[in-house]
Amino acid sequence: MNINKIAYSAFIAFVASLATLVSIQALSSSEREAADDDALDPITLDELAEHDGAASCWKAIHGRVYDITDYVPDHPTDEAVILEWCGRESTEGWDNKRPGVPHSPRAEGMLEAYLIGRLVDEEGESVEPEAATQAQEDDAEAGEADSDQARLSPAEDERLHRALLGLPLDGHYRGVFIDRGVIQVNITFDLEDGRFTELAYRHLAYRDDDYLAMEEDDELYPVMRQHRQILERLEGEPLTAIFALYEPERLAEDIDGYSGATLRGNKVHSAFRDALNRGVYSWP
C-alpha cells in the first residue's frame, strides 16, 4: 500500500466516523426533545383557543404551545399580522412568515423563552400541526367559533364596527345636490382618519352657468372662487366642519357676492350630506 492510499483510507475513515458522530448526536437530540416534550404541560386545542387576542396570545407551533403575549408589541410587523394567529395552530404562519420563507434561526431561538406546554388532543395525545389545523377548521365550519365573524379581516372588522356605531368610515365619497331634477353640485372627497382630503367639485352649475368652465373675466367668476375657497379651507378638517357651510362667511371671503349669487353654502353642505348618506363610494 503506498502512502497515498494510506492517507486516502485514513481520510475516508475520519469522514465516516464524523458522520456517525453527527447522526448519533442528531438522534439523541431529537430523542431528548421528545423526552423534554413529555415533561411539558399538556394543552388542548380548546384551551389554546381561549387565548386568542392581545390580552393573552398563545400559539401552537410544531406541537409546542407558546405564550407570546409579552412579545406581540415587539414583533417587527403590524400587530394584526401576528395577532391573527393567536389561539390557533400557527405552524403554517411560523414556517411562512412570507410565502415559502420561514422565520430565522434567531427568531427560532427566541421562541424557547415563551414555551408553556405541548399541544394534545382530548385523549392527551400529542397532535400533528396538520391534524390540529384541520380540527380547528372543522370547529369553525360547525359554527362553534362564530365563523362568519372570525373570517373578517381586521380592516373589515373595524369598518363593520364603525358602521354599526354610526361612525364615518374612511374612504372615497361622492355626493350631489339636485334641484328640480337638475344637478347643481357634485362633490368628491376622501376621508382619512375622519378628516377631509382630496376635495373637488365634479360639477358646479346653476341654470346655464357652468362654474367649472368659467374664465377669470367672467362676471360670476368670484362666486366660483368662493366655492374653491370652501374646499381649500375644509382640506384636513374633521367631518363636523361642514356645519360651517350654514355660515359661508366662515369659509369664503367677500360673502356679499355670495348672498346675491345663485350658488349657496347650504347646497354644498347638502351635497356633502348626500355623499355621507350614500356611504363609501370606493376604498382608497
Ligand code: HEM
Ligand atoms: C405565527 C404567526 C407569525 C407570523 C404570521 C409572523 C410573520 C412575520 C412577518 C411577516 C415578519 C416580517 C417579514 C420578514 O422578516 O421578512 C416576521 C418577522 C419576524 N418575526 Fe414573526 N410571525 C409570527 C410569529 C412570530 C413569533 C411567535 C415570533 C417570536 C417569538 C416571531 C419573531 C419574528 C422575528 C424575530 C422576525 C424578524 C425576522 C426573522 O428573524 O425571521 N414571529 N414575522
